[in-house]
Amino acid sequence: DAKTTQPNSMESNEEEPVHLPCNHSTISGTDYIHWYRQLPSQGPEYVIHGLTSNVNNRMASLAIAEDRKSSTLILHRATLRDAAVYYCILDGTGANNLFFGTGTRLTVIP
């Protein structure tokens, strides 16, 4: 499985945008880019996913580089509830086996 690299931690002020980067230089053409987050004491929850084009949903936006070797999860306005560990995961198996890396712990400062 292709590997992803994320910063261990990031901080953001409340109500400001947050850009969470993910590098995946060994991504293959069939790998989907998934983002999940895990709030404290909860199971992970889906945030967004994409293949080539940028994606938007009610939670976030996903910006994918043209060469697909990196992507950025964008939270447009961070709230305290967004404090979580964010995982960037590649899945190219078609079996949806998610191999979690270490993720980025996002702290939101009031």
Place this chain on the structure above:
Amino acid sequence: SAVISQKPSRDICQRGTSLTIQCQVDSQVTMMFWYRQQPGQSLTLIATANQGSEATYESGFVIDKFPISRPNLTFSTLTVSNMSPEDSSIYLCSATGTPTDTQYFGPGTRLTVL
């Protein structure tokens, strides 16, 4: 979407015993998975629970230690056998409707082995 519940939510067990964790999904799903999250760590996939056949285990996990059942499309169990303190972890169940669909996770079962 799918709502997933797990039982028990937490347990404290003695070394050498076994614990079966149940995972119930509120709708029929194609795929179910079991993960382990050791203290302070990320999630590690244990196995894919296959309906009506043996589970598919990831490297480092074996059926004798983690037997899994999936009798139907909405239910699965994971047994942690002959437990040792190293098995103290959160065990999470997840499910998805299709291989490329969103994966939904249960709240986890926090296991402590003394």
